[in-house]
Amino acid sequence: MADPPTDTVVLPPALPGAAPAALEARAVSAWFGSHQVLSRVSLTMPAGAVTALIGPSGCGKSTFLRTLNRMHELIPAARFGGEVFFDGEDVYDPSWRLTDARRRIGMVFQKPNPFPAMSIYDNVVAGLRLTGTRVNRREKDVLVEESLSRAGLWKEVKDRLRQPGGALSGGQQQRLCIARALAVRPRVLLMDEPCSALDPTSTRRVEETIHELAGQVTVVIVTHNMQQAARVSRQCAFFLAEQGTPGGIVEAGATSDIFGTPKDSRTADYVAGRF
Ligand code: ADP
Numbered sequence: 001m002a003d004p005p006t007d008t009v010v011l012p013p014a015l016p017g018a019a020p021a022a023l024e025a026r027a028v029s030a031w032f033g034s035h036q037v038l039s040r041v042s043l044t045m046p047a048g049a050v051t052a053l054i055g056p057s058g059c060g061k062s063t064f065l066r067t068l069n070r071m072h073e074l075i076p077a078a079r080f081g082g083e084v085f086f087d088g089e090d091v092y093d094p095s096w097r098l099t100d101a102r103r104r105i106g107m108v109f110q111k112p113n114p115f116p117a118m119s120i121y122d123n124v125v126a127g128l129r130l131t132g133t134r135v136n137r138r139e140k141d142v143l144v145e146e147s148l149s150r151a152g153l154w155k156e157v158k159d160r161l162r163q164p165g166g167a168l169s170g171g172q173q174q175r176l177c178i179a180r181a182l183a184v185r186p187r188v189l190l191m192d193e194p195c196s197a198l199d200p201t202s203t204r205r206v207e208e209t210i211h212e213l214a215g216q217v218t219v220v221i222v223t224h225n226m227q228q229a230a231r232v233s234r235q236c237a238f239f240l241a242e243q244g245t246p247g248g249i250v251e252a253g254a255t256s257d258i259f260g261t262p263k264d265s266r267t268a269d270y271v272a273g274r275f
Pocket residue numbers: 032037055056057058059060061062063064075077
């Protein structure tokens with residue numbers, strides 16, 4: 001078993017106002033211009049669980065992830081159909097602004113993208129600014145320490161909070177991005193291949209962070225790494241876009257079933273690395 005991380009801070013299972021939320025996608029479709037890339041994808045992502053989205057490149061995993069917090073609205077040609085519910089609330093209801101969606105449902109991308117010239121402290125605070133969350137100076141200090149601790153980075157950076165984010169290693173930069181996303185205490189965290197650009201040690205640290213977050217935040221993670229999906233997730237959804245058709249879910253279920261007793265031969269082939 002891996003050594004426990006040395007800088008883990010045990011937080012109450014549900015932070016005030018930040019209990020994990022369940023997400024439910026119902027018949028989600030997506031288009032870029034006239035090109036349909038997702039067709040009627042339905043998936044329940046239970047509160048506090050880690051759900052892994054797996055499948056070959058181009059089958060719509062990133063697009064699906066973006067529809068969950070409406071990030072695709074930043075892409076001019078993107079169109080959406082279907083429904084997404086956040087603890088029963090319609091994410092696409094006109095009463096939800098894009099900033100509401102982004103505050104409640106945070107996101108971390110494949111390539112660590114901290115603001116390189118900005119200090120580590122200000123990078124975390126930037127998470128608050130991006131979503132229009134207002135806090136005073138003292139609350140900022142608390143949130144910066146809390147977020148860096150939850151991201152497993154506090155011990156490594158607490159004496160250099162004024163140094164630029166770009167001075168950190170790639171793996172530390174990714175955990176800084178996780179801290180930035182956590183600063184608003186989102187109730188769901190979307191992670192799009194967060195370890196693809198990282199070395200094995202940094203990958204392990206990020207996986208430890210995901211383990212720590214499980215139960216406190218609902219996590220939806222896209223990964224190409226089957227061992228990683230098996231290590232971090234409770235449930236898995238296998239996406240596929242067969243020749244000329246939009247992407248969809250072939251099979252979803254408990255991770256142990258998807259890897260141990262897949263029902264569909266295409267799932268079996270994919271998890272065994274046959275395509
Ligand atoms: P995955 O994450 O599974 O690799 P994506 O969701 O990135 O898949 O892509 C699904 C399909 O949508 C692909 O055919 C891709 O080329 C297309 N696509 C993704 N993003 C855009 C975009 N911004 N504009 C046009 N087409 C896009």
